[in-house]
Amino acid sequence: MERAEIVAWAEANYLDLEFKRARAWVSEAPGRKAIGYLPVYAPVELIHAAGMLPVGVHGGGDRLDIIRGDAYYQSYICHLPRSVIELAVSGRLAFLSGAVFPSTCDVIRNLSGMWRLLFADKYVRYVDLPQDYDPAMGGAFFAHELRELVAGLGELRGAPVTRDEIAASVRVWNERRALIRALYEKRRLEPWNVPTDELYQILRAGEIVPVEEFLAYARAYLEVCGTDGRRPRDNARVVLVGSFCEQPPLGLIRTVERAGCYIVDDDLLHGNRFLTVDVPESDDPLTALAHTLLDRSVASPVMYERDPEAKRKLMAQRVEAAGAEGVIFGAPSFCDPALLDRPMLQRGADAARIPYISFKYAENTAQFQQFREQAGTFSDALKLWSGA
Amino acid sequence: MSQAKDRSQDLQKQLIAQLYDDLADAPQTGRKVVYTFVPGNLTELIRSFDLLPVLPEINALQSGMRQKTGAYITEAEKSGHSEDVCTYVKADLGMIKAGNLGPTGRPLPKPDLLLLSYTGCYTFMKWFELLREEYGCPVVMLHVPYQEAGHMTATHRQYVVDQIRDKLIPALEEVSGKRYDEARLKEMLARSARMEDDLVHVFQSAKNRPSPIDAWFGGVYYIGPMFTAFRGTPEGEEYYRLLRQEVDERVRLGLGPITPDGVLQEEKFRVVVEGPPNWTSFREFWKMFTDEGAVAVASTYTKVGGTYDFGFRHDPARPLETLAEYCSECYTNRNLPTRIDMLARYVEEYQADGFLINSVKSCNSFSAGQLMILREVERRTGRPGGFIESDLVDPRYFSAANIKNRLESYFQMLAARRAGVATTSLEVHP
Numbered sequence: 087m088e089r090a091e092i093v094a095w096a097e098a099n100y101l102d103l104e105f106k107r108a109r110a111w112v113s114e115a116p117g118r119k120a121i122g123y124l125p126v127y128a129p130v131e132l133i134h135a136a137g138m139l140p141v142g143v144h145g146g147g148d149r150l151d152i153i154r155g156d157a158y159y160q161s162y163i164c165h166l167p168r169s170v171i172e173l174a175v176s177g178r179l180a181f182l183s184g185a186v187f188p189s190t191c192d193v194i195r196n197l198s199g200m201w202r203l204l205f206a207d208k209y210v211r212y213v214d215l216p217q218d219y220d221p222a223m224g225g226a227f228f229a230h231e232l233r234e235l236v237a238g239l240g241e242l243r244g245a246p247v248t249r250d251e252i253a254a255s256v257r258v259w260n261e262r263r264a265l266i267r268a269l270y271e272k273r274r275l276e277p278w279n280v281p282t283d284e285l286y287q288i289l290r291a292g293e294i295v296p297v298e299e300f301l302a303y304a305r306a307y308l309e310v311c312g313t314d315g316r317r318p319r320d321n322a323r324v325v326l327v328g329s330f331c332e333q334p335p336l337g338l339i340r341t342v343e344r345a346g347c348y349i350v351d352d353d354l355l356h357g358n359r360f361l362t363v364d365v366p367e368s369d370d371p372l373t374a375l376a377h378t379l380l381d382r383s384v385a386s387p388v389m390y391e392r393d394p395e396a397k398r399k400l401m402a403q404r405v406e407a408a409g410a411e412g413v414i415f416g417a418p419s420f421c422d423p424a425l426l427d428r429p430m431l432q433r434g435a436d437a438a439r440i441p442y443i444s445f446k447y448a449e450n451t452a453q454f455q456q457f458r459e460q461a462g463t464f465s466d467a468l469k470l471w472s473g474a
Numbered sequence: 475m476s477q478a479k480d481r482s483q484d485l486q487k488q489l490i491a492q493l494y495d496d497l498a499d500a501p502q503t504g505r506k507v508v509y510t511f512v513p514g515n516l517t518e519l520i521r522s523f524d525l526l527p528v529l530p531e532i533n534a535l536q537s538g539m540r541q542k543t544g545a546y547i548t549e550a551e552k553s554g555h556s557e558d559v560c561t562y563v564k565a566d567l568g569m570i571k572a573g574n575l576g577p578t579g580r581p582l583p584k585p586d587l588l589l590l591s592y593t594g595c596y597t598f599m600k601w602f603e604l605l606r607e608e609y610g611c612p613v614v615m616l617h618v619p620y621q622e623a624g625h626m627t628a629t630h631r632q633y634v635v636d637q638i639r640d641k642l643i644p645a646l647e648e649v650s651g652k653r654y655d656e657a658r659l660k661e662m663l664a665r666s667a668r669m670e671d672d673l674v675h676v677f678q679s680a681k682n683r684p685s686p687i688d689a690w691f692g693g694v695y696y697i698g699p700m701f702t703a704f705r706g707t708p709e710g711e712e713y714y715r716l717l718r719q720e721v722d723e724r725v726r727l728g729l730g731p732i733t734p735d736g737v738l739q740e741e742k743f744r745v746v747v748e749g750p751p752n753w754t755s756f757r758e759f760w761k762m763f764t765d766e767g768a769v770a771v772a773s774t775y776t777k778v779g780g781t782y783d784f785g786f787r788h789d790p791a792r793p794l795e796t797l798a799e800y801c802s803e804c805y806t807n808r809n810l811p812t813r814i815d816m817l818a819r820y821v822e823e824y825q826a827d828g829f830l831i832n833s834v835k836s837c838n839s840f841s842a843g844q845l846m847i848l849r850e851v852e853r854r855t856g857r858p859g860g861f862i863e864s865d866l867v868d869p870r871y872f873s874a875a876n877i878k879n880r881l882e883s884y885f886q887m888l889a890a891r892r893a894g895v896a897t898t899s900l901e902v903h904p
Contacts, residue, residue, distance in 0.1 A: 158845050160863065162558070162835045167842070192596045195620060196843040199810025203850060212622035212809075217592055217599070217615055218637055224617070227633040390592070390599050390615050394606055422838060425556040426563070426600035430607060432554055446558075 087306040089314060093284050095303055099291035100336070103150055103173065107295045108141050109181045119183040119243065121209070124170070124197070125331045126388050127360040128188045128213060129232055129375060134297060135255035136239035136247045141182060142293025142355075145169030148335040148450040158200070164420040165448040166332035167197050174204065183242060184209025186235070188357075190331055190388050191422050209242045211235055217390040219380050228376040236372065252371045258297055260364040265304050267359070270351070272308060274408055277348035278318045279311045282326075283340045289355050290333075321348045322468035323410045327401070327431065328417030328424040330356035330386065334447050341454040342414065346465030351408035360384055387423035397430040402438035411468045413442040414461065418449070441468060480732065482717040486698055489713060491578060493703050497526055498580035506649050509585040509605065512779045514593030514618050514801035518662040518706035518788070519642070523650035527703045528582060530601065534565040536577040538753030538867030546572060547868055560597045561836045561868040563604065570608055585611050587649045589642065593618040594778075594806030595839045614645040618801040624812045626802040634798035656793060662706030663790040670782045672714035673700055677783055679721045680771040681824055684741035686724035688731040690751065690770030691760040701779035706788075733764045742767030743888050745860075746820040746829040748813075748847060749840050750775045752864040755872045759864075762878050766885040772820035774813065777805040784816070806839045814850045821855040827888045830860040830881075835871050858891065860884035 099107055112118045120139040123130055130140040146152075146169045154175045155168035173179050185208065187198035198212040213231055216224030240246040266289065273280035288307055292300035326342070330353035343349060363382045368374035383389065385400055401413055413435055417424035428444070435442050443464045445457060500507055508520050509528045520527050537543045546568025547561055553571070555564050569575070576582045590602040590613050606613050616637050619630040643654045676696055680689045687693070696717060704710030730738035734757050747770045752759050763770070780786065786803045789796040805813070821829055831848055833841045848859045862880050865871035 158843075160833055160835075160841060160845065163838065163842055189620065192838040193842040195596070196810055196838070198622065199813075200843050200846050202809070202811055203814075203846065212620060214619045214622070217617035218633075218641070220641075223633060223636050223640070227617075227619070227629070230629045387600070390590070390617075391603055392615075394610070394613075397603065397607075420558045422559055422597055422600070425559050426597065426604070428556065429554040430603065433607070446556075 087303070087310065089284075089307065089310050092303050092307045092310070093287065096284070096287035096291040099294055100287045101149060103146050104178060105141065105181065105294055108139055111139050111296055112181055117243075120181055121239070122179060122182045122185040124185070124187050124190065124194050125355075125357055126188060126190045126386065127215065127357045127379075127383075128186045129235065130357075131255040131259035131375075132232060132236050132247070132252065133186070133239065134258065135236070135251045136243055137251075138183070138239065138243070139296060142290075142357075143170055143173070143179065143185065144290070144293065144333050144355075145449050146173055147333065148337065148452055150450070152450075162420055163193060164332055164418050165450060166418070167193050169449060170197065171200070174201075182208065184211070187212045188388075189213065189215045193422075194331075209238060211238055215389060216376070216380060219392060221377055221380060225373070225376050225380050228379060229373045232372040232376060249369075249371065253367065256365050256371050256375065257367070262292075262297060262301060263359070263361060263364065265301060265308070269304065269308055270359070272311065274350050276312060276318075277321070277323065277350055278316050282343055282349040282352065282354075283336055286336065286339055286354055289358060292358070293355065319346075320469065321346050322412060322465040323348050323350045323408065324464075324468075325350065325401075325404050325408050325410045325413050326352040326354070327404075327413055327415050328421070328428065329353050331421060331423065332418035332449050334416060335449060335451055337454055338416075338447055338451060338457055341457045342461045345458050345461035347414065347461050350410050351404055356384065356386060360386065387427040397427070398434040398437060401431050401435040401440055401442075405438075405440050411441070411471075412464065413440055414464070415442060415444040417446055419446045441471065480717075480720045482713060482720050483695070483732075485713050485716060486695060489699050489704055489709055490702065493526070494576045494578045494580065494582075497528060497576065497582055498578065500526060500583040506586040507583045508587045508589050508646070508649070509602075510589040511591050511593065511595070511598050512701050513595060513804040513806055514591035514616070515701065515779060516589070516591065516616075516638075516642070516797055516801075517703060518659055518666055519638070519646065519797060520589070521703070521706060522655055522659045522662055523646045523652050525646065525650050528585065529702055530566045530605075531562050532702055533569060533576065533582065534562040534867050535753045537565055537569055539756055540577060541754065541869070542569070543754060543867040544869045559836075560601075561866055563597060563601050565867045566601070567604065567608070584609050587611060587645060588613040589645075590615045591618065591801065592616060593801050594620070594804050594808075595837075597839070612645065614642055616642055616801070618798075618807060621802060621808050621812065624809050626799060630802065631795060631798050634801060635794045638794050638797060659793050660790040663788040663793055663796060665708070665711050666706040666788040667790070669700060669705060669711050669714045670780070670787050672718040673697070674783045675718050676714075676721050677772070677776070679725055680769075682725050683825075684728065684730040684738075685744065685769050685771050686721050686729055686731060688733065688738075688760075688763075688770050689776060690747040690773035691733070691756070691763070692731050693770070693773055693776040694751065697776050697779060731769055734760060735764060738764055738767070738769065740767050741769050743828075743885055744769055744771045744824065744826045746771060746817060746824060746826045747773040747775070747832065748817055748829065748844065749832040750778075750834055750837065750866055751832060752834070752872050753867050754869040755874060758874060759872075759877070762881050766881065768885060771824040771826055774805055774816060777816075779804060781805055781808070781816070810843050810847065814847055814854070817847065817851045818854045821851065821857050826857060827892065828858045828860065828884070829855075830862065830884065833861065833863045835863070835865045836868065837866065858884075858887060
């Protein structure tokens with residue numbers, strides 16, 4: 087496959103707010119079901135283990151007019167839930183047999199209750215993440231949460247989900263995680279060959295198509311993305327921090343890169359990389375998954391940070407690991423996790439003398455001039471400092 | 475309205491003032507201090523170690539009532555905190571920068587331990603991560619799972635009990651230098667249960683006509699000792715016994731609630747209120763209700779530190795289990811359908827004319843979903859809902875004229891509706 091073909095596939099899926107590919111999968115065989123999940127981290131392999139299609143529900147971005155969604159939320163609540171509600175009440179999510187709401191923040195938590203009321207005939211599950219890191223406590227608690235989820239999905243399909251099914255899906259998702267890690271590593275090394283807008287659209291497509299299809303396209307992209315003779319530009323290398331839940335519009339990502347910033351690490355669709363390693367194969371795959379979350383999950387504001395030094399060090403660690411020169415703090419307006427975390431991260435960046443800029447966006451932000459100027463100036467400044 | 479003041483009000487003030495004096499004296503007396511949150515506060519356990527609790531939300535609201543928070547919030551925003559996030563947090567951080575003066579004007583002590591009771595509010599987690607940076611003191615996390623299915627499961631109870639037993643108690647032992655004393659804890663829990671009986675009795679007195687209490691504006695005074703530091707203490711028990719006696723006497727005499735302007739002479743409207751009050755214009759806000767003869771007969775905010783009126787009591791026979799259950803039962807840890815059930819019950823049981831939602835910008839735990847609550851409670855009860863917007867402690871978000879207009883319109887609508895119902899009734903049954 088050529089790069090253009092892969093990107094076209096990704097773009098078509100990214101733009102499709104009717105979820106045609108997911109609907110097609112559901113209708114291809116009797117009894118098939120799809121389950122939606124909200125950001126940031128949901129154990130989606132368990133949906134796959136139940137023979138169902140996991141469908142990432144990330145709102146409608148700048149491609150959806152909010153007509154009814156605004157009637158559900160006050161102006162001082164972020165844009166994502168009103169967009170999700172819009173998708174739902176307009177019937178676009180009617181093909182979903184249920185939805186999983188992870189413990190990301192109070193807005194998504196309360197949305198789970200709204201879902202129960204709006205769609206009383208659907209399966210709804212709020213999945214609490216463990217905030218105690220002791221395997222005997224938080225680990226046991228989260229394994230239990232996972233068992234409850236699996237039991238609920240089994241009930242929905244009319245047959246229990248087996249241990250072997252779970253183990254098989256964990257293997258598939260390990261493959262998926264490894265491939266995404268490889269794509270991120272490729273971008274880190276050669277950002278000119280892996281523009282973030284392309285990578286992002288491929289990952290967005292991966293949220294709504296069958297995993298096998300995603301793996302095929304993503305693998306093909308990894309193979310071809312360094313073969314078409316693209317040359318590096320004199321861009322600054324930046325880490326984009328804070329956009330782990332409500333996603334920025336694609337235009338904003340493109341604007342940052344076109345303004346002279348290679349994004350070499352980010353939080354976009356963070357659930358994909360929430361577990362930083364493969365889940366080990368085990369006779370008890372749910373406990374293995376729970377323990378991997380406790381021990382080897384990415385630093386995220388949706389989890390309690392035990393180490394008092396960690397936030398202060400995090401930006402320096404990420405900048406160093408990515409070979410970046412600066413940080414762009416780009417968070418959605420009214421996003422508690424990102425905006426409450428930001429001062430702590432910025433303090434660490436200050437201490438490490440890491441340059442940064444900050445802005446807020448909404449998923450439907452349509453004007454990019456301000457970001458172009460900000461990112462362009464930042465890129466120029468980084469280049470000047472680098473040369474000093 | 476006639477002027478009135480009950481003895482319990484004086485006692486309440488004395489209790490709170492004494493607590494702040496004890497806190498201010500802590501560096502001299504050597505008493506250790508634990509910061510924690512109102513929802514899921516484990517006051518009995520903390521005090522069984524002779525530790526003093528500090529509730530940062532209470533500090534923030536007290537600062538709000540004293541008109542300090544505008545400057546505190548500005549200070550926090552200047553140092554990089556977003557205008558979009560919780561103003562309790564920013565007021566607290568600004569207060570620290572300004573010398574950490576408590577409501578009595580004396581400095582609050584630094585925490586020896588941050589007890590992060592993670593119950594019903596995401597922001598709590600960030601708040602104590604931020605305070606940890608300010609104070610450099612240890613944090614102990616107590617993760618209380620959300621009641622996603624509307625009740626606490628046995629597994630969740632055990633998870634919380636395990637954390638209390640194996641994480642929290644050792645941390646309290648270390649900071650206090652004392653051993654866990656279960657007999658003492660049980661004694662305090664038994665006292666808590668008696669206090670809770672009295673508090674519920676007081677709240678349920680609002681089923682009378684006229685209601686002898688205002689269960690929102692007035693209610694925040696009634697919950698003060700219970701939600702801060704006095705649950706399980708002899709002085710707390712004395713306060714609630716006295717309050718109950720006074721409220722019973724008001725019922726016997728057919729008196730309305732005491733307000734800042736005296737006893738409300740005529741109860742025109744009975745409303746249920748969802749959401750916290752605004753603190754920076756608390757008195758002005760309350761007056762908007764009393765001017766209309768409106769009384770809050772039940773409120774959800776007064777349940778953030780425990781939903782005792784649905785049956786929960788601390789059980790001294792099961793000390794750690796009961797603490798775990800207490801945390802889980804706090805209002806904001808309950809899922810949205812359960813909250814709607816509560817509100818609908820309040821509207822019916824307290825014979826309310828309608829219900830009002832005060833949606834505060836700061837608090838997504840309360841606010842996200844309130845427009846749906848509005849529709850659902852209206853649908854179930856047939857009683858009209860009103861919706862106003864303000865904030866907890868950011869004076870920039872209290873628009874008195876707008877709120878007054880909305881409230882007046884709402885109460886006019888209730889009056890018109892009542893008149894309409896009466897007319898219909900007369901037509902049907904001449």
